[in-house]
Amino acid sequence: MSSTAPVSARSLLAPEHLRSLLAHIDAEEVSLRNILRLLQDMPTLADSDARQREIRLRIEQSMQHIALLTQNRHRVIQSLAHLLGIAEEDLSLSILIPHANEAARSMLSAARTRLQRLIRQVQTLAQSVGWIVAETRRIHFAIIDSLPGTTSSDRYDASGQRHLNPASLRFGTRS
Numbered sequence: 489m490s491s492t493a494p495v496s497a498r499s500l501l502a503p504e505h506l507r508s509l510l511a512h513i514d515a516e517e518v519s520l521r522n523i524l525r526l527l528q529d530m531p532t533l534a535d536s537d538a539r540q541r542e543i544r545l546r547i548e549q550s551m552q553h554i555a556l557l558t559q560n561r562h563r564v565i566q567s568l569a570h571l572l573g574i575a576e577e578d579l580s581l582s583i584l585i586p587h588a589n590e591a592a593r594s595m596l597s598a599a600r601t602r603l604q605r606l607i608r609q610v611q612t613l614a615q616s617v618g619w620i621v622a623e624t625r626r627i628h629f630a631i632i633d634s635l636p637g638t639t640s641s642d643r644y645d646a647s648g649q650r651h652l653n654p655a656s657l658r659f660g661t662r663s
Contacts, residue, residue: 501584505568506592509584512564513558513599518600519553522608526550531620 501509526546533569569576572587581600585593 499508501571501587501592505571506588508564509568510595510599511601512560515560516654517599517602517606519557520603520610523550524606527610527617530617545594547566577639590642
């Protein structure tokens, strides 16, 4: 079936397929909202051991939920792809919307818009949190390296004594 055929010539999705698809989409949306809250809470949760344990627990719960969603997503996609005679890797909401009845089309379109918006928010926030974590780590390493008696370089050891790198002497260079 071509994607330009009129809807009346297309096979419409059965109500049970639409229910399972919409239930899965709702679960995906809940998962994305949980991840968004986790990313938003990340800076405030890392300031104590108890809060770090809480964030690790929330991350673990999210990972378990995502694993279940992945299994369910595969089942839903497999079922719908088989029903419509479409390869699983080619199936998307954009392709499914024309195969739905009028009421389901509007619900699927709205769900698709919400998911896309949430995905963009999660991606943006994840990049920001990743940058913050990397910068915080870099700052902590700089502070630790600058503590007296803890740093060493190619020229001086941790006690402040001049130190020559033996490898540099082998090659006739100085550090």
